[in-house]
Amino acid sequence: MILLMSCIPDRIDLSSNHLEATPPIPSHFNSSNILPSLKKLCLDGYFSFENNQYAARDFGNTHHFLPSAVLHPKSVSDISSTIKHIFDMGPGSQLTVAARGHGHSLQGQAQAHQGVVINMESLQEQEIQIYTGEQPYADVSGGQLWINILHETLRYGLAPKSWTDYLYLTVGGTLSNAGISGQAFKHGPQISNVYQLEVVTGKGEVVTCSENQNADLFYAVLGGLGQFGIITRARISLEPAPKMIKWIRVLYSDFSSFSKDQEHLISSQDSFNYIEGFVIINRTGLLNTWRSSFDPKDPIRASQFNSEGRTLYCLEMALYFSPNEVDSVNKKLERLLSELSYIHSTLFLSEVSYLEFLNRVHFSERKLRQKGLWEIPHPWLNLLVPKSKINQFAEEVFGNILNYSSNGPILIYPVNKSKWNNKTSLVTPDEDIVYLVAFLSSATPFSTGKDGLENILTQNKRILEYCAEARLGTKQYLPHYSTQEEWRAHFGPKWKAFQQRKLAYDPLAILAPGQRIFQKAIPLKTHLANQPQRKYPASFGA
Numbered sequence: 001m002i003l004l005m006s007c008i009p010d011r012i013d014l015s016s017n018h019l020e021a022t023p024p025i026p027s028h029f030n031s032s033n034i035l036p037s038l039k040k041l042c043l044d045g046y047f048s049f050e051n052n053q054y055a056a057r058d059f060g061n062t063h064h065f066l067p068s069a070v071l072h073p074k075s076v077s078d079i080s081s082t083i084k085h086i087f088d089m090g091p092g093s094q095l096t097v098a099a100r101g102h103g104h105s106l107q108g109q110a111q112a113h114q115g116v117v118i119n120m121e122s123l124q125e126q127e128i129q130i131y132t133g134e135q136p137y138a139d140v141s142g143g144q145l146w147i148n149i150l151h152e153t154l155r156y157g158l159a160p161k162s163w164t165d166y167l168y169l170t171v172g173g174t175l176s177n178a179g180i181s182g183q184a185f186k187h188g189p190q191i192s193n194v195y196q197l198e199v200v201t202g203k204g205e206v207v208t209c210s211e212n213q214n215a216d217l218f219y220a221v222l223g224g225l226g227q228f229g230i231i232t233r234a235r236i237s238l239e240p241a242p243k244m245i246k247w248i249r250v251l252y253s254d255f256s257s258f259s260k261d262q263e264h265l266i267s268s269q270d271s272f273n274y275i276e277g278f279v280i281i282n283r284t285g286l287l288n289t290w291r292s293s294f295d296p297k298d299p300i301r302a303s304q305f306n307s308e309g310r311t312l313y314c315l316e317m318a319l320y321f322s323p324n325e326v327d328s329v330n331k332k333l334e335r336l337l338s339e340l341s342y343i344h345s346t347l348f349l350s351e352v353s354y355l356e357f358l359n360r361v362h363f364s365e366r367k368l369r370q371k372g373l374w375e376i377p378h379p380w381l382n383l384l385v386p387k388s389k390i391n392q393f394a395e396e397v398f399g400n401i402l403n404y405s406s407n408g409p410i411l412i413y414p415v416n417k418s419k420w421n422n423k424t425s426l427v428t429p430d431e432d433i434v435y436l437v438a439f440l441s442s443a444t445p446f447s448t449g450k451d452g453l454e455n456i457l458t459q460n461k462r463i464l465e466y467c468a469e470a471r472l473g474t475k476q477y478l479p480h481y482s483t484q485e486e487w488r489a490h491f492g493p494k495w496k497a498f499q500q501r502k503l504a505y506d507p508l509a510i511l512a513p514g515q516r517i518f519q520k521a522i523p524l525k526t527h528l529a530n531q532p533q534r535k536y537p538a539s540f541g542a
């Protein structure tokens with residue numbers, strides 16, 4: 001159930017549905033004055049003004065802000081003329097615009113309260129175009145799903161190099177964050193594997209950018225949380241696609257051996273193609289095994305392994321190969337495994353196609369959907385932790401704060417920062433190796449117990465407080481804050497550049513209001529100059 005109200009108290013907990021207050025839209029703002037002017041725009045696509053509840057929903061399922069209109073663009077010009085029209089109204093109109101990819105944000109980041117949501121998936125102006133050759137690439141729409149890109153590129157024996165664990169996400173959505181998965185140690189995140197973008201800025205201008213052309217906008221948009229422009233097209237770097245995957249999991253009972261082996265593997269020249277890992281705290285229910293699209297016998301074998309109540313760490317690796325390389329890949333696998341110090345009775349190996357491997361979470365999604373466990377609140381917390389502090393972090397968080405059980409998978413794996421470009425808007429800890437730690441919790445509807453939403457949010461808060469108190473230098477990935485002070489602390493030395501770029505590309509703060517970084521009500525120049533240390537209501541941030 002979605003509750004949509006224009007005026008609701010600060011926080012309502014309906015157990016199954018955690019809502020936050022609607023942003024403080026001033027009383028003089030009346031969207032009904034604005035909407036007739038939108039209707040007059042000459043578009044290839046169309047606006048819908050009713051039945052837009054889905055645009056007030058996301059995967060997190062805790063924030064629900066209803067827009068006044070949804071644009072279903074058929075062309076880039078639909079997007080640019082809509083934004084230009086809103087820009088020309090000036091700051092007084094209050095109208096904001098959120099691009100909505102697949103709506104898999106966690107806290108309303110793709111929503112626009114009483115604003116305009118752009119349904120990016122309807123932008124199918126151009127087919128996926130593949131360029132073969134020495135440096136192959138794909139030209140794709142910003143609203144394209146990664147799963148569709150995979151299917152199409154595989155027809156040419158090619159595929160993107162860097163992925164997310166789940167492929168039902170759009171190009172624009174993941175490039176606005178980073179796009180991190182088990183290939184990132186080798187290729188960097190998805191934002192390191194883009195040659196060119198086409199962007200509609202907050203003034204409605206359509207700009208092509210790359211590292212050689214309008215480079216500042218290019219880097220601003222990558223990891224830019226949708227603040228500087230709407231990605232309408234992206235040129236994605238490709239590589240020859242492997243046919244098959246050896247997919248391996250091994251267990252550790254000791255965190256430092258586990259992380260030492262992970263770091264060894266990501267630093268080796270000739271290593272696996274994919275390296276991740278996860279924490280197994282107590283036993284696993286269906287929600288905890290959503291990544292276990294593995295040999296069906298393995299969970300049974302794993303459950304026979306007597307952990308004696310200890311927390312276990314699972315190192316997950318994949319080796320790409322072609323059917324004609326079986327001998328050499330087996331030798332390589334043997335050599336790589338011989339360098340590791342896992343518990344030897346816990347080696348799990350399966351062989352799957354590349355497509356099955358990359359699409360593994362969708363397999364679990366289907367199972368969860370059947371049980372009604374997909375569209376429930378997901379109070380996720382994603383952190384980037386510097387390598388020098390990971391042992392301290394693990395000891396306190398896995399050993400103390402989460403001492404009873406987890407409410408979903410906890411991923412943990414290191415990546416080499418040398419593969420990441422510091423010019424992008426993405427913020428990471430300042431070390432050569434950082435760990436992605438993802439607490440992918442699901443809240444049980446109506447529960448007020450340990451698996452309930454409030455409890456998980458409290459637990460997330462404890463983790464964040466511990467990181468701050470212990471000065472671990474962690475950064476949130478897919479960040480979510482409620483005060484401007486927190487955003488400034490998040491960006492640290494990058495905050496000034498982030499503000500300057502906002503002023504250059506979206507001076508009226510029209511775009512991506514759901515990130516709650518800038519507020520359209522305040523003219524941006526004043527806003528930037530004054531730097532107020534103000535705390536906005538929890539739902540709105542700075």
Ligand SMILES: Cc1cc2nc3c(=O)[nH]c(=O)nc-3n(C[C@H](O)[C@H](O)[C@H](O)COP(=O)(O)OP(=O)(O)OC[C@H]3O[C@@H](n4cnc5c(N)ncnc54)[C@H](O)[C@@H]3O)c2cc1C
Binds near residue numbers: 142232512
């Ligand atoms: C099941 C699941 C698994 C995930 N796994 C991973 C993972 O392995 N690695 C990882 O890095 N992330 C992962 N994520 C997080 C995911 O990458 C982000 O939430 C991403 O933003 C979702 O993409 P989307 O298309 O749904 O974007 P949306 O939620 O629709 O939008 C996200 C933000 O980007 C903006 N935006 C959307 N489209 C555009 C565009 N074209 N141009 C400019 N701005 C735009 C929106 O306004 C919003 O601010 C996962 C999320 C889920 C739900």
